[in-house]
Amino acid sequence: MVGLIGKNIGMTSIFLENGENVPCTIVKVGPCYIVQIKTIENDGYFSIQLGIDNQKIKKTNKSLFNHFKKAGLSPKKKLLEFKTNKVSDFILGSSINIDLFKEGELVNVKGVSKGKGFQGVVKRHNFSGVGEKTHGQHNRLRAPGSIGAGSDPSRVFKGKKMAGRMGKKSVTIKNLKILKINPDYNIIILKGAVPGNKNSYLMIQKKEWN
Known part of the structure; x- marks a missing residue:
């Protein structure tokens, strides 16, 4: 080509x-x-x-x-x-x-x-955030929420969509x-x-x- x-x-x-x-x-x-x-x-x-x-x-x-x-x-x-x-x-x-x-x-x-520099999950992966400002969640609007399971498998899998550097690719x-x-x-x-x-x-x- x-x-x-x-x-x-x-x-x-x-x-x-x-x-x-x-x-x-x-x-x-x-x-x-x-x-x-x-x-x-x-x-x-x-x-x-x-x-x-x-x-x-x-x-x-x-x-x-x-x-x-x-x-x-x-x-x-x-x-x-x-x-x-x-x-x-x-x-x-x-x-x-x-x-x-x-x-x-x-x-x-x-x-x-x-x-784009270091960006959160809402901008980087189009997450919706945890929810509205109810029940004391004043700082959860753009948070990723839970990232893994409990005692099994007791870890976070590789490749999980999280905050990080965006663009420049x-x-x-x-x-x-x-x-x-x-x-x-x-x-x-x-x-x-x-x-x-x-x-x-x-x-x-x-x-x-x-």
Whole structure:
């Protein structure tokens, strides 16, 4: 599955031809550069490694600098891999542009979701809380309640839904439709929302490539 690296610009809404107003996300895509081509002989699997956005040399360590130098490229800020069996179709150091996508096709978008910090069970797992403020339960509105059985099994099972850190995880949203493409500014407009904050990087994958 091949695609491009994009940057989340933000959300807006547009009117479709039938007059429907739909929420959408503006993503700046590419140009991406092929930093490495991985093969079964050298790496054990097929994939291409893409890089986007130039990075200052002083912010790049020596090993990474030499990695980019092999491809004849300047250091890049973000590197992502796209698995594909058609590695012979790509040239090391060349660029892949927004022309890879077409309006109306479906793509999968992968990114890191927003971090919510340490949250309780009501927000994290949609619990309802213990109950109302009756019979002296003044502080039970958002409490998890009982978490385990009594003398048997005398413990709390692993995986119990409890309070904890929420978000900041890799999330893939499938089958997002490309509504519009602006090749002059490397902009695509996706129907719906994508994971992550503004200016966060996204992996946009074509569905028809295998």
